Amino acid sequence: MRIISVNQMYEADRMMADSGMSGASLMDAAGRNCAELVQKIWPVGRVIVLCGPGNNGGDGFVAYRYLEQMGRDIHLFLAGNVDQLLGDVEGAAELVLDDIRPISQLLMDGDEGFKLQSGDVVIDAIFGAGLSRALDGEILDVANLINSSQANVISIDVPTGVFGDSGEMVSDAIRADATITFEALKTAHIIEPAASICGQVHVAKIGISPEVFDQICEDIYLNTPDIWAKHLTWPNRHSHKHMRGRLGVVSGDAGSTGAARLAARAGLRMGAGVVTLFGEQEAIPEMAASMQAVMTRAYSDVDELFISAREMSSLVFGPAAGVTEVTRFKVAALLQLGIPIVLDADALTVFEDDPSYLFGLLHEKCVITPHIGEFERIFPSVLKKSENKINAARSAAQRAGCVVVLKGADTVIAAPKGDARVNIHGSSFLATAGSGDVLAGMISGWMAQGVEPLEAASASVWLHGEASLTGGAGLISEDLMEYFPRILTRFYEESGQTNVLWERKIEISS
Structure with missing residues (x-):
């Protein structure tokens, strides 16, 4: 199994786009794989999808759509504003636009609030491996809420708060029971301390040609x-x-x-x-x-x-x-x-x-x-x-x-x-x-x-x-x-x- 950097994954996406595969197709494959994995590991229970403004959030929107089609009791939240979404992420959000709620509702009390319950499944699609700063504001509060809950957590790419290339993390990073990543591993999945909070890592294929990675990546692999x-x-x-x-x-x-x-x-x-x-x-x-x-x-x-x-x-x-x-x-x-x-x-x-x-x-x-x-x-x-x-x-x-x-x-x-x-x-x-x-x-x-x-x-x-x-x-x-x-x-x-x-x-x- 190859180990790649964040920029190499971005370059692989670009090369596939140049060859005729759209970013939307890759995003659809990623979200579908996430949904299928959730259904396999946790076939019952509410599913709460937390999306950020980037491609990770786009994967989350797609996963929501597939899980809804599977008949799951599912709820969708966005960190940020819908009108700030761009490109393929915007396209994925438009298909579920009426179901999107502000992530701040997780922090509210009373009728306006949404409370996590034991047995819930949280899909963490807030920030991916490209994060390079500390968590703050309501994202920090949401991360602490999730970590103190009894919910099951699956992160897309890496848990929010983890830096993909260094294997480092912020102290309040979301702690996942499972992580789904695509095509190859990243440093954070295998190098401590980040590896310890990724849970079971699942690598899914989404259609990127192996020859693309051969062109742009060094020979760095999991030792098997x-x-x-x-x-x-x-x-x-x-x-x-x-x-x-x-x-x-x-x-x-x-x-x-x-x-x-x-x-x-x-x-x-x-x-x-x-x-x-x-x-x-x-x-x-x-x-x-x-x-x-x-x-x-x-x-x-x-x-x-x-x-x-x-x-x-x-x-x-x-x-x-x-x-x-x-x-x-x-x-x-x-x-x-x-x-x-x-x-x-x-x-x-x-x-x-x-x-x-x-x-x-x-x-x-x-x-x-x-x-x-x-x-x-x-x-x-x-x-x-x-x-x-x-x-x-x-x-x-x-x-x-x-x-x-x-x-x-x-x-x-x-x-x-x-x-x-x-x-x-x-x-x-x-x-x-x-x-x-x-x-x-x-x-x-x-x-x-x-x-x-x-x-x-x-x-x-x-x-x-x-x-x-x-x-x-x-x-x-x-x-x-x-x-x-x-x-x-x-x-x-x-x-x-x-x-x-x-x-x-x-x-x-x-």
Whole structure:
């Protein structure tokens, strides 16, 4: 599913108009889809349609007309004056002109007033994604009234009070149970804090050609398996462990090896054929005591680590590494190898005072996986200067020259050329110690098998989230490993490949 900006949607509408499709036709399709969704979700109860003066209001007028034809008990209100409506909005309003009442009636007492009731369905068609100012006056009062009511709310495009491109919102924005948008997602539907008040988002087709979006939009998508599943690699009857890649994970000091052990086990679960934990001699006993299929190898200095790491297909470094000068030296040495590597946590923070030095070392086979705090340390002010988190991650990837995974409830995976995927698949139970270390190991595990950095990162972030949904409440990072085989088996079976060592049957007749 593509993610677009407000202006790109305006441009798509214009291009369709140039090709002969009228704005009124698009508005009719949008309003009809809204009406059908309301009928599907809430087939009974009064329906209150609140329209604004723009195209969102036009969609609302159309939805009113269709729901009236369906026999619903329906009521129509306008924020503003009918004589100020223009173009297609004016045309849509003219068809229901006699039914339009001023929105101020929702705020009145007595016989002139209209009171919301429990079970009502409110269609919020006041302001759309193009809003760029705070709510005020009677619109502010109406928003507060709706939020304090027990009515069900569906918003058209985005809830009134939400800014479509930034994912920000005013404090009194209408809180929707559902949102219907058209053709593609907008930033506000998936980036916090706005995403939390959109409710269930429904994307409806209204007749805009996909080729139009291909012409005007960047490659920014919701992170879903249809993007990356075809890039995953699987063993066949000729595979052996060395063909499946060698993953090396560099551990922290003795007493701080848990993060590296989590990463190593996760990489092994993703299919890396041989996984080795590198550590200083004092750390080896505690690692060896807790790992069976993962090997350990000691090194005495950075030069020896460099020599040992040359044998690896991919690397992980940073979790619990320590924010020290030695960590800086290790990062510099490992990046000189030019092999795929995931840098996380301390391997990023250690460059807080001189991020440009790190950027000079990074290469296209790298993936860096900062959370917001780490991101701001090495990309100071980028978030503040960017319109939204997606653009911040894209700017950072271009600056770093590698894939950036900006972690959070709305993780953004961005590549240097501008491609980006946004992941909202997962649960809040991932907010637990070690979950980021697991993710780092997963990404490098796929890269060890030859999967490209963007696809490895996109797949790992989604699979990480899927495991968290499988685990649910009480999840700890070690639990994630137990859910991966079942999840990966599903993807393997859906890939259409067959492993003949599993499936070959021999029949012997007497």
